[in-house]
Amino acid sequence: MTAEAMYTNAGNFGTDRFAIRNYAAMGAISVVGLSGGAPAEGVMFPGSRVRMADITDGTSNTILVAETRDQNSAVWIDGSSASLAARWVDPAGVNPPFGGSTVSINHSPHFGGGVLMNPLHQQWGPSSLHPGGAQHALGDGQVRLISENLNVGTYDALVGRNDGQVVGAY
Numbered sequence: 572m573t574a575e576a577m578y579t580n581a582g583n584f585g586t587d588r589f590a591i592r593n594y595a596a597m598g599a600i601s602v603v604g605l606s607g608g609a610p611a612e613g614v615m616f617p618g619s620r621v622r623m624a625d626i627t628d629g630t631s632n633t634i635l636v637a638e639t640r641d642q643n644s645a646v647w648i649d650g651s652s653a654s655l656a657a658r659w660v661d662p663a664g665v666n667p668p669f670g671g672s673t674v675s676i677n678h679s680p681h682f683g684g685g686v687l688m689n690p691l692h693q694q695w696g697p698s699s700l701h702p703g704g705a706q707h708a709l710g711d712g713q714v715r716l717i718s719e720n721l722n723v724g725t726y727d728a729l730v731g732r733n734d735g736q737v738v739g740a741y
Contacts, residue, residue: 595641597634597697597707598654600727601670602682605654609668612731614710616654623710627733630710634717634729637697638706641681655681655696657730658723674726676705676719717741 598616603609605616614621614635626633637655658670660683674697675681681696697717699705704718707729717726721741728736 593638593640594636594706594708595639595653595655595697597637597730598656600657600730601664601667602656602658602660603668603670605656612727612734613654614732621732625732626710628728628731628735628738631713632729632738633710633732634707635710636708637676638699639695640698640700641693641695657697657726659683659696672723674719674721674723676717676721676726678719 596613596615598613598619599605599611600613601609604611604613607617611619614626614633623630639655655675656670657675658664658667659673659675659678659681660669661671662669662683664670664672671678676697677699678696679694679698681698682693697705697707701716703720704716706714707717708714709729717729718741724736725738725741728734728738729741
């Protein structure tokens, strides 16, 4: 059997083909953290060296991975791609920089374009075809459907690994 025949679903990145899936790392509150323009608040982002011991907010209060319906960035090859942000890209966003005013769950376009490059043409960040939310895996192994209507401050706190924010019921 050829290597290509082993893929049930594959995406093209350059001249290579890689298996894809429906989950991506939650790396930062805004794409500025994913780009390296500011420190990323999450756990898994391009070039991350975060260890479990670095999650001082507690693993039950920190999102590691989110469901996504976007196939254009759905591979984690070498730790340099497939990271999402808690906020969708708003070029006019100030706090956080380039951050939208609501959670990015089921918001499209997630990465936008123009000011911020979007070479893979991603449309979705954390997203699903489930009504009202997307599945998220937390550091302690929990998987929860998180609402697209969640308070943006709560979602930011769930993405941050060491911000000291208290996460209440959600």
